[in-house]
Amino acid sequence: MRSLRLFFTSVMALVALACAGWGLAAQGGRWSVRLDILTHFAPMLLALSLLPAIYGLLFERRGARWLLAGLSGVAIAASALLIAPEYLRPASSPAPEGAPGQIKLIQFNAWERNDRPGESIQWLKAQNPDILVVEEASLIAPALKRAFRGYHVSCGDCSVIILSKARPVTRDVPVPPSADELPPPIAGATFRDNHGEFSVFGTHYAWPIYGGWQQAQGRLIAGLLNRFPKERLILVGDFNSTPWSFSRRREDTLFALERRTRALFSWPAERGPAGMGLPFALLPIDHVYAGPGWRTVRAERGPRLGSDHYPVIVTLAPSS
Structure with missing residues (x-):
């Protein structure tokens, strides 16, 4: 059982590390069109980044939990920085349903x-x-x-x-x-x-x-x-x-x-x-x-x- 948990913890750590690396590399899309390709998958990256944090919270303790939470936190923050501007950008005044000339x-x-x-x-x-x-x-x-x-x-x-x-x-x-x-x-x-x-x-x-x-x-x-x-x-x-x-x-x-x-x-x-x-x-x-x-x-x-x-x-x- 211990070896099985160690295996899953290692997999979750690799997932969190990969997500953090992806999210940080995607920030380079500001300057590189090739790195900008990584930004398109930000919502999926965000969802995947949550898994190691949830696993650590439910099944790990002490050092392993903090490691998974830290790596996941970096990945979540990097993904959120890409997605948030779309939801926070100002929008023009909406028109009512009965507005003329539609x-x-x-x-x-x-x-x-x-x-x-x-x-x-x-x-x-x-x-x-x-x-x-x-x-x-x-x-x-x-x-x-x-x-x-x-x-x-x-x-x-x-x-x-x-x-x-x-x-x-x-x-x-x-x-x-x-x-x-x-x-x-x-x-x-x-x-x-x-x-x-x-x-x-x-x-x-x-x-x-x-x-x-x-x-x-x-x-x-x-x-x-x-x-x-x-x-x-x-x-x-x-x-x-x-x-x-x-x-x-x-x-x-x-x-x-x-x-x-x-x-x-x-x-x-x-x-x-x-x-x-x-x-x-x-x-x-x-x-x-x-x-x-x-x-x-x-x-x-x-x-x-x-x-x-x-x-x-x-x-x-x-x-x-």
């Missing part, structure tokens, strides 16, 4: 391997959105256009597509400033309502594992956004980065827009073989940004469909 916008990565496109389209149609932005839309686009007959279609290369009830004033996406890296797929449209014109852009970033590419795409998007009035500008998409990454925080500032999704976990949503997928999402990587000319009525996640992403539904109302 628009309902849905952002959805349809996924190229969507095994239930019909179910996805049926749900999207039932939501009756004013604006629908779909990424990885190439395969689902024909059926989507048929289902949304009467909507106006705007697309860049049609990997990203925007469908809208209102007819766009323009559908052009100005070419972003030149850079060494290829820009992400982009679609855009400008609309006019009683408050004037506003533009909507949808995009889909690369994964963060390709060192520096995602950050270069962010700079390109920022350059594009700077060509438009920010007051009522809207940007949505699958950014493949979480709010606790330093890259996402830098872009929050760079875009000069407010991110209306707060820790809204959207991936993965895939049911997996025989429906054995995870019962919950692990990463919030789908985001909606809007300028100060919009107030948020609500921001919520849709149901699990045939994609590996959950849809994101944001309802906005004009600020005045």
Whole structure:
């Protein structure tokens, strides 16, 4: 029994040490895009960091308990430092449910391997959105256009597509400033309502594992956004980065827009073989940004469909 407890204590100490090392290394994401990859897993790291502390409290005493508590404490603190700013950041004044001039916008990565496109389209149609932005839309686009007959279609290369009830004033996406890296797929449209014109852009970033590419795409998007009035500008998409990454925080500032999704976990949503997928999402990587000319009525996640992403539904109302 003693040797078994020693084994479990050693395993818990290694877990705590690994979590502490991971959490401290992730702080280096401030300066390194490669270390910034570690930040995306902060919630999972936090949950794992609690195990050695709980084990030590329940089964150990004296020195071993303090060792496990100390290592876990470092790991918990490092993880919390990454996550806390997302929940503590100030939010704009919410709009009441009955605010006039509301628009309902849905952002959805349809996924190229969507095994239930019909179910996805049926749900999207039932939501009756004013604006629908779909990424990885190439395969689902024909059926989507048929289902949304009467909507106006705007697309860049049609990997990203925007469908809208209102007819766009323009559908052009100005070419972003030149850079060494290829820009992400982009679609855009400008609309006019009683408050004037506003533009909507949808995009889909690369994964963060390709060192520096995602950050270069962010700079390109920022350059594009700077060509438009920010007051009522809207940007949505699958950014493949979480709010606790330093890259996402830098872009929050760079875009000069407010991110209306707060820790809204959207991936993965895939049911997996025989429906054995995870019962919950692990990463919030789908985001909606809007300028100060919009107030948020609500921001919520849709149901699990045939994609590996959950849809994101944001309802906005004009600020005045």
